[in-house]
């Protein structure tokens with residue numbers, strides 16, 4: 446691609462970040478006939494610290510025909526409370542989560558976007574955005590500048606675009622994760638089953654997500670207690686027989702949940718996925734939020750790119766904000782209620798899940814994508830429990 450295409454060309458839509466949010470936004474905008482550039486800092490495929498667990502809602506939000514390898518299909522969950530009171534529950538409806546590696550998933554999503562006409566420019570870091578008349582100037586590392594009628598910031602949880610837009614977060618957590626090769630005997634033990642352990646720090650938990658001969662295992666806790674979180678990870682890995690091997694990856698990453706009143710747009714720029722702080726406050730599930738907000742942002746970016754009048758621009762911005770608030774932020778709000786209960790009373794939540802069959806059936810149907818967290822809490826018993834124990 447000639448350099449002048451980037452320096453002089455006015456793109457309809459420039460998307461920053463080739464994760465699930467950015468690749469989806471770019472594909473959706475290109476499918477509407479827009480001229481789209483997807484800019485990614487890393488070389489694609491790139492490693493991403495993530496469990497790679499796709500809940501039903503995320504699976505349903507993937508484009509059809511996506512060629513991504515599923516390494517395990519989960520139909521049972523073992524829950525423990527700080528390593529005790531373990532109980533394995535089978536799904537009532539078969540496979541719930543699908544396990545993938547994020548480099549595979551995101552590379553496949555990038556390919557589908559490129560097949561839809563998106564121009565992909567990896568190894569390019571966005572350094573700053575400048576609002577100009579009728580366009581946004583995207584400054585990239587090395588001094589280049591890219592012009593766009595609309596920008597979608599999907600550059601993850603440490604987003605530069607999010608800072609430009611003014612996204613603020615009310616919950617920031619530190620997640621530590623390893624990927625380890627397991628013996629064939631242990632791989633058999635984990636196959637089809639994931640583990641969720643409610644941890645010793647308030648609001649913390651640990652997980653083991655199996656992927657054939659590799660397990661992804663990690664812990665998450667509120668930021669600001671790094672040493673205690675590391676100690677929890679060491680203990681967690683030791684107890685689950687995952688500590689005696691050199692990990693293929695041993696990484697940490699912050700997860701951020703947005704403040705509901707903070708902006709999602711600024712001028713001709715929108716934010717989606719982790720860049721917008723869209724993430725489930727309890728489970729820290731973020732792939733479904735990234736895919737869904739990416740699709741909404743892609744549609745809104747088309748409206749912004751084609752806006753003839755300031756009112757058209759405003760309509761697209763408000764449409765995006767309204768859609769995110771009514772669906773995704775509503776889910777986050779409901780999940781925050783569960784998180785509040787879980788932080789104060791993890792034992793109550795563990796007992797409800799493992800000893801009250803209707804509770805597990807409802808959570809199971811959420812994992813499978815058949816219901817949402819707001820719907821799950823919309824019973825008299827759930828409302829009473831939240832009120833009593835939070």
Ligand SMILES: Cc1cc2nc3c(=O)[nH]c(=O)nc-3n(C[C@H](O)[C@H](O)[C@H](O)COP(=O)(O)OP(=O)(O)OC[C@H]3O[C@@H](n4cnc5c(N)ncnc54)[C@H](O)[C@@H]3O)c2cc1C
Nearest residue numbers: 462464465466486496497498571600601620718719731732
């Ligand atoms: C340890 C851990 C485990 C998790 N496990 C799960 C799970 O099992 N299931 C689940 O649903 N969610 C999980 N999540 C959350 C999930 O990983 C995120 O919510 C999801 O990746 C968000 O996607 P995204 O597209 O918004 O951002 P990302 O996937 O982070 O993609 C952002 C992209 O932007 C690029 N970028 C960043 N800065 C720039 C820049 N300045 N210029 C250009 N490009 C840039 C990055 O290289 C990256 O490719 C987990 C998170 C963590 C930390």
